[in-house]
Amino acid sequence: MKSLTVLDLLDLDLKEHNALELKCLAGRKGLVREITVPELNRPGLPLNGFYENFAEQRIQLVGRGEYAFLEKLFKEGTTESVEKLFTYTIPCCIFSHNLQPHKYFLEIAEKSQTPVLISSLTSSEISVRLIRLLSNFFAPQQTVHGVLVEVAGSGVLIQGDSGVGKSETALELIERGHRLVADDAVVIKCISGNNLIGSGTNKVIGHHMEIRGLGIINISHIFGVGAIRDEKQIDFVVQLEEWDSSQIYDRIGSHDTTTDILGVKVPYLKIPVKPGRNIPIIIETAALNERLKQKGQYSAREFNKNIIQWLESENARKVYLENYNNKQDIK
Amino acid sequence: MKQKTTTIKNRAGIHARPAALIVQTASQFESNIYLEKDSEKINAKSIMGIITLGASYKTDIIVSAEGSDEEEAVEAIAALFEKKFEEE
DSSP: OOOEEHHHHHHOOOOGGGOOOEEEEEOGGGGGOEEOSSOEEOTHHHHTTOOTTOOTTSEEEEOHHHHHHHHHHHHHTOOHHHHHHTTSOOSOEEEOTTOOOOHHHHHHHHHHTOOEEEESSOHHHHHHHHHHHHHHHHSOEEEEESEEEEETTEEEEEEESTTSSHHHHHHHHHHTTOEEEESSEEEEEEETTTEEEEEESOTTTTTEEEETTTEEEEHHHHHOGGGBOSEEEOOEEEEEEEOOTTSOOOSSOOSOOEEEETTEEEEEEEEEEOTTOOHHHHHHHHHHHHHHHHTTOOHHHHHHHHHHHHHHHHHHHHHHHHHHHHHHHHO | OEEEEEEOOSTTOSOHHHHHHHHHHHHTSSSEEEEEETTEEEETTOHHHHHHTOOOTTOEEEEEEESTTHHHHHHHHHHHHHTGGGOO
16 A cells, blocks of 8 residues: 655645645644545534544644634633644644644644644635545556557557567557557556546656667657657557457447456457558547547447348338239239 | 358348358358359458348348358358348
């Protein structure tokens, strides 16, 4: 299990709409405390003295309401519930709206070595950003062997045995204006239960490819920054296979096959490889066809529907002619 | 050269699924296999060819094959027609 400390939370270099804008006010010694659940708690009830079912493992978020209540407690001098809060090992306490905690609050926090953080964001905004960050961090993940490319806007995970030509296929796709997300090892995260996001294992070594005969090449240097992407949702999986004449390959494509990744069903195509078959173009076409399917247009099914209609009308014509001829004979 | 005349026995005729079944079966044989309707003769290993025959219910089809395993090939294809392409 990966772990995320409060210090990591402060150190994260997040951009614009993801930034948490956190500062630490007290309890620096406690910055090593770990966050173990992707959830937040608003400590209204505990501050009022009700500690049953208290979610102590969660980050405690103090907004305007809780702040006003704290101010009232400090004014009246009834601070037992606040002191009790710090007897629990909560990961940290975050104040939103840049609300400055009471001096005494910081003192108790310091004593119990609980980090107190402050952010300029509103409570709802910081909750959204924190939950997003934590659920990304705690999302189930899996590393698979394959190449992830974005083809015509769809995320295509190309898999297959070593030497079947995954990287070469991806290279040609990139050359044709599509984008590389990750080569060889793809980290897949399952976000919000049904969204599979693939990325490279490591940003530093990302967007390099190994091509037999060339060695390791840097895609973003050769093809430009437009040829790469950091992460992409996986829309379907292509399995490349050496052509095996004893195997039956799909000739119609009216049945959808799927494969399971982290419990999510993903459309799956098995494409046989043999000399003379241009795999990149096939994958490109598959990506476009898959987009049509998502829009509700199934080429194969509509084709078959038209065929059946045509055969029916032929049949009706035949029956009509037969009846007509029979009547003529009777006369 | 081996030949056999069959009739289409399933109501829907030869649409995409039966066509795929014919192609799969035909591909297992070495011989060149043909389907003939009226004066049209097409390769039984070509899926689009079979579909464009427009073979509806009760149409007569001549199955023919030429090659080392022509006998078995014709029998196998004709058997599919008899089984109504595993439909109905």
